[in-house]
Amino acid sequence: MGRVISFSNQKGGVGKTTTCVNMAAYLALAGKKVLLLDLDPQGNATTGLGLTKSGLKKSVYNVLIEEESVRANLFPTEIEGLYLLPSNIDLAGAEVELVYKKGREKVLLAALQKERENFDFILIDCPPSLGLLTINALTASDSVIIPIQSEFYALEGLSQLMNTVSLVRRHLNKSLEVEGVVLTMFDGRSLISREVAAEIKKFFTKKLYETVIPRNVRLTEAPSHGKPIVLHDPKCSGARAYSALTEEFLKKQREKENKLWRKD
DSSP states (O other), X not given: OOEEEEXXXXXXXSSXXXXXXXXXXXXXXXXXXXXXXXXXXXXXXXXXTTOOOTTOSSSHHXXXXXXXXXXGGOEEOXXXXXXXXXXXXXXXXXXXXXXXXXXXXGHHHXXXXXXXXXXXXXXXXXXXXXXXXXHHHHHHOSEEEEEEESSGGGGTTHHHHHHHHHHHXXXXXXXXXXXXXXXXXXXXXXXXXXHHHHHHXXXXXXXXXXXXXXXXXXXXXXXXXXXXXXXXXXXXXXXXXXXXXXXXXXXXXXXXXXXXXXXX
């Protein structure tokens, strides 16, 4: 059964979508079957994988509100094994419409139950807020990856996010865990980047990925071409970093599986 992982940080502009899209691409290239679920009304992951949001008839809105199946709303991408459940402008109203649904925090969980066996990984790009859409994502997930920009304000709001994870764990999804924390837009020459990295390491200890994502022009260009970085410029520093991050992630998954196997 596939793992469901949310990418969440209520602070915008931290590389959340970039990390979700590019890890999805590299996981698929590693032979995994991957579903990227765009739960952000801005739809940046949708355009980042080459789909035009305007005029989309199939989207995650249909799944959450119209109760259509995930399977009926999927799109293949340029990368074999990577599928997209897109977002469009309709999703902006979904948060309000969900309020009136029975079991409103578990709508996405129910929708994904049938699909977990069809994918190795389901990655959810959460909106930059801690509203009902994000609560749905965390309730449906096994774990959460937190991208954090290495700048002064990065730690602001982090305690709020961790409090939300704790509340979801207590009331809705007791098995939810922090998968890892990714430092993004890192500049090793900058004192503040190094200081923020040190603070985050203190806070998260073993949860901080060793791989850091550097500031990279090619990474910022790729979404405008509707491509993950591996299809835009696979040799740039950003591509090498996301490739290494995905390898580190998969290594940790194998270690978890080995521990479970030993226990059994």
